[in-house]
Amino acid sequence: MQARKIRLRWLVAASTLPLFGIIAAFGVAPQTDTNRIPVRTVIENLTVPATVIQADNSIPTAAYWRDERIESGDTVAKVLDRLGVSSEEIARFLRNPEATRALAQIKPGKRIQAQTSDSGELLWLRHISSTGALLQISRQEQNFTVSQQQAALQTRTVMKSGEIRSSLFGATDAAGIPDSIATQMADLFSTDIDFHQDLRRGDQFKVVYEVLYNNGEPVMTGRILAAEFTNDGQTYRAVYFQEPNGKGGYYTPDGKSLKKAFLRSPIEFSRITSGFSMRYHPILKQWRQHKGVDYAAPTGTKIKAVADAVVAFVGQERGYGNFILLQHNGNYSTAYGHLSAFAKGLHKGEKIHQGDVIGYVGSTGWATGPHLHFEFRIAGVAVNPLTAKIPYTFPISAQYQPMFRSTTQPLVARLDLLNGTNLAALE
Numbered sequence: 570m571q572a573r574k575i576r577l578r579w580l581v582a583a584s585t586l587p588l589f590g591i592i593a594a595f596g597v598a599p600q601t602d603t604n605r606i607p608v609r610t611v612i613e614n615l616t617v618p619a620t621v622i623q624a625d626n627s628i629p630t631a632a633y634w635r636d637e638r639i640e641s642g643d644t645v646a647k648v649l650d651r652l653g654v655s656s657e658e659i660a661r662f663l664r665n666p667e668a669t670r671a672l673a674q675i676k677p678g679k680r681i682q683a684q685t686s687d688s689g690e691l692l693w694l695r696h697i698s699s700t701g702a703l704l705q706i707s708r709q710e711q712n713f714t715v716s717q718q719q720a721a722l723q724t725r726t727v728m729k730s731g732e733i734r735s736s737l738f739g740a741t742d743a744a745g746i747p748d749s750i751a752t753q754m755a756d757l758f759s760t761d762i763d764f765h766q767d768l769r770r771g772d773q774f775k776v777v778y779e780v781l782y783n784n785g786e787p788v789m790t791g792r793i794l795a796a797e798f799t800n801d802g803q804t805y806r807a808v809y810f811q812e813p814n815g816k817g818g819y820y821t822p823d824g825k826s827l828k829k830a831f832l833r834s835p836i837e838f839s840r841i842t843s844g845f846s847m848r849y850h851p852i853l854k855q856w857r858q859h860k861g862v863d864y865a866a867p868t869g870t871k872i873k874a875v876a877d878a879v880v881a882f883v884g885q886e887r888g889y890g891n892f893i894l895l896q897h898n899g900n901y902s903t904a905y906g907h908l909s910a911f912a913k914g915l916h917k918g919e920k921i922h923q924g925d926v927i928g929y930v931g932s933t934g935w936a937t938g939p940h941l942h943f944e945f946r947i948a949g950v951a952v953n954p955l956t957a958k959i960p961y962t963f964p965i966s967a968q969y970q971p972m973f974r975s976t977t978q979p980l981v982a983r984l985d986l987l988n989g990t991n992l993a994a995l996e
Contacts, residue, residue: 632692633742634684636749636790641677641913645669648681655689661711662691668706668713675704680749682789695788697722703783722781724791730987733772737764740774747790750778754796756924757807757819760829760959762800765864774798775987777980793819795980797987806984808977812969822981824965824973830898831959832875832923835905835943836864836930860951861904861944868909868939870930873923875903875945880919880927883911889942890934893927902949906942907934 635652649659649672663669675681675696684692691713694706703720706713731744741751754776755764762768779791795808807827811817819827878895881902886892889906893915896902909931921927932939945954965973 632684632686634682634745634747634787636680636682636747638749639675639677639679639681643677645672648672649691652681652683652691652694653685653689654683654691658689658691662713665713667715671704671706671715680789682747682787697781697783697789703788720783720788722783722788725780725782726777726794726983727780728775728777728983728987730773730775733768733774734770737768746776749790750776750793753778753793754798757793757796757827758798758800758805759832759834760827761805761833762798763833763955765834766955767800769801772798772800775984777983795977795984797984806981808980810965810969810973810977813972820965820973820977822977824970826962826964828923828962829959830876830962831901831903831945832873833954833959834864835873835875835903836866836870836941861906861942862954864930864941864943866930866939866941868929868931870941871926872905872908872928872930872941874921874925874927876901876923878903878921880915880917880921883915883917886934888935890936891928891931892934895921895927900948902946903954904942904944904946904951906944907931907936907940909933909939 633653637648637651639648645663646659649662650656654662672681672694679696679698681694681696683694686692690708692708696704697720698704701720701722703718705716705718707716729744729746731740731746733740737755738748738751741748741754754774758764775797776793777795778793780787781789781791792809793807795806797804797806799805806822807819808822809817809819821827874895876895876897878897880893881896882892882894884892886906889904891906891908891911893905893908893911894902895904905928907930908928911928912926915927930939930941936942943954944951945957946952947957
């Protein structure tokens with residue numbers, strides 16, 4: 570009896586299910602000859618309602634997350650322009666006094682993050698101070714609102730990979746890697762790879778880095794924890810290690826310092842227009858030995874000291890125009906010519922560190938356009954900086970080797986996990 574009730578419930582349910590049409594339950598008497606039942610085919614045209622997809626124009630087709638450093642002398646408009654904000658949007662932002670004042674109060678050297686649409690519309694802008702205060706400027710229809718609160722930050726580890734098709738920034742953009750991480754990676758491998766001339770189509774990279782989140786949203790990038798770069802078939806790896814005294818740096822997986830005594834290049838991402846060779850001087854109209862390397866770059870591009878040094882000379886020097894000479898340890902010195910300006914307060918006898926900004930690209934002296942003339946000298950004699958043997962610094966000390974291995978082995982394992990993953994690329 571119970572089984573019969575279940576069958577009846579099933580038949581009733583089946584006869585009422587609205588699944589793409591009508592389902593009916595047919596009863597057939599036992600011993601009925603079904604072969605003699607007349608069959609008739611019925612064809613009926615059914616009108617299918619058209620599917621209409623309505624685009625929501627309020628949602629941007631693509632969004633880009635950018636990270637920038639506030640530089641000395643920056644204006645609000647200049648910062649927004651570097652963040653990829655359109656000129657129309659910049660004008661709209663400047664008409665909001667509260668938002669303009671909040672952005673203008675961020676001190677040079679600090680970093681800000683922003684998200685923009687592919688048309689240059691500013692979606693949000695964030696800055697976290699050294700005390701953990703979060704400044705957020707958010708879009709509200711055609712205006713901007715400003716809010717400040719104490720940030721509760723969580724650190725997450727991100728792993729990405731990419732392949733060079735045209736440029737480093739092109740590949741990192743395609744992989745969704747912030748520019749600050751791309752710049753860190755270039756600085757990290759700059760003593761082994763000259764990113765001005767050594768990049769090859771098909772070069773690959775992997776990177777493990779920190780991103781700081783607030784309420785589930787990324788607000789700033791941290792440091793690279795591990796990275797790998799394969800350039801022209803040669804693979805380089807780096808891992809971050811911090812000693813108990815707080816001193817941190819990057820090393821190869823076997824503990825050798827990645828930082829050499831000299832950087833390969835004094836400026837970031839430009840092309841070489843003249844190498845260390847005989848050339849026809851465009852101003853003197855004669856063949857002369859070119860005793861350095863010329864890097865083409867826009868006027869105002871920052872020039873970095875390639876190593877720790879003492880300033881031996883800063884001022885005007887004949888055809889060099891605005892000129893700097895740095896004296897390094899041993900018999901090494903480097904020269905920088907045609908500068909548009911010197912770093913504020915730079916003077917003879919000043920001690921500076923590798924990577925410090927010492928001046929800015931220009932076209933003073935015997936120059937036909939903005940570029941940096943760079944010389945690498947040994948015992949006062951100029952040598953080719955692209956082929957000169959660059960000395961290394963010291964490896965991890967023996968007492969920290971066990972700690973180094975236990976700390977960095979998981980980072981190397983993360984790089985290995987990226988093997989065989991789909992590489993993001995940009996033509």
